[in-house]
Amino acid sequence: MDPGFWPQIGLLTLVFVLALIPTLANRHMERADRTTLIVITPVTFVIAVLPGVLVWGINKDSASYIVGGFLIVTVAILNLRFQPRTPTGD
């Protein structure tokens, strides 16, 4: 495994999490937005990332996308489930 794998994944995960902290102050998301995020992430993986993974295997760069995509889907699902209710009920 590339020796830079875990430093890169670790630093990216940290930066992603730090970037999400301020969003707690403004995290209204509609059901359609959650669906958009949940759909666009794996679709992009299949079209843009998977061909490279099949040729070169998973490396630190493809893992970077996987980590980001996992975080997006997780946050989108949890946020919509636990966000404050708005007058529209979303």
Added chain:
Amino acid sequence: MDATCMRRTAGQLISSLWGWVLERGILYALLETPVLAIMGGIFYRVVPYRYALITILLAFMALPFWVSYRRQVSMNRDEPVHHLHKYALYSLLPGAVFTVARIPTHFLWGLIYWHPWYDFGAELTGAPLGQYSSLFPGALLNALQGWSIAMGFYVLFRRHSLINAVLYIGIYDSSLYSYVFPTYSRVGLQSPPLWHAVDVWAHVAMAFTAWVMPVFHSRAWPCLAGVSRAAAVALMAAIVLTPTGFAFWRATTWQFPTDESIDQATFNRPGLMAMKDGPSLQAVDLDARYKFTLRFGPRGFNNYFRQARDLDAAPVRVTGTLSHDGRIIAWCSTYVERLESANLVIAPQQFWPVFRRTQFTDIPVQCMGPASGAADLGAGSEVTVQWSAQMTLIGDRERQTREFFGRDPTQLSPGRP
């Protein structure tokens, strides 16, 4: 769930999906053609970039017709087509902030954001890399891509909240960027964790700006008037122009002089051309044929961008003589149009093996003389090789015509008789 219920559910899903396609999907696809053209033309190389640009032209020709149609038939006031003019203005700033946020990293860690612009511009115009003629169109293409990404955010999402902006632009876009650039574009470059972290930082700054613009427009803009409004416009214009202005200024005052001095240092490396293998007798029939080998290198250097490059030479002309006991016994020459170069490799995965192989390049030189000259020669016979090599050295930015000379007393090596 019975069959009727399943059919009803499937019908609702298809209806929702079709509604999404009409309200947002087609508009999103039309507006994302600049990004798709870059991905397909420069990164994945599905088609040459200048042909991929045709999709942008077609999309932007179709856009007004689609917008006009949807405005006529849409009863949903939240549909993006009704707000496209605002979104187009909002989208000017986020892409610029993406670049402005990276300017401090240039001074802190030597990161150079405008390097890919040369690739974009060169692919579009055919202009050489590292010149104003590729930098300017590259800057315009970069601005168009930033505008396109921001427009995608406003079109895709119903709620332009901070979390949606950070998830879409800050994390989705940046993680895709972190994959695509090192995998398909950064030839001869290392992509350390710091580079990736700066990428995320810049995308998050872009996301914040995309979130702020509608808030600014709805809450702050109405409160501005006269001088304050003009100042706000001037500030926004300055932000939009800063990425290109800074890149041009830095290219002129730092990049070009740095690259030129790197090239000169590389051209002046001691022992750049030397004899590797002494002459050997290859064959004797009507004439005697000999061969010796020159070695050119070390060729590797790092340019201003810390990108590994090969010092190229094209063409290479070598002439010389072989002498024995003060008599010339053979005349030598060779001509090489262009040396193998890692600089021509466009796939990052293929670059390093070629770069390692081309650190030193052997140039075989053929010599021919009368068969009588070889009559009393054998392995170990004292001969003198006198050679001169003329070539044009090609650095990252500069070229220089050079001539190398050598006079090497040596011994004839065993060869194919």
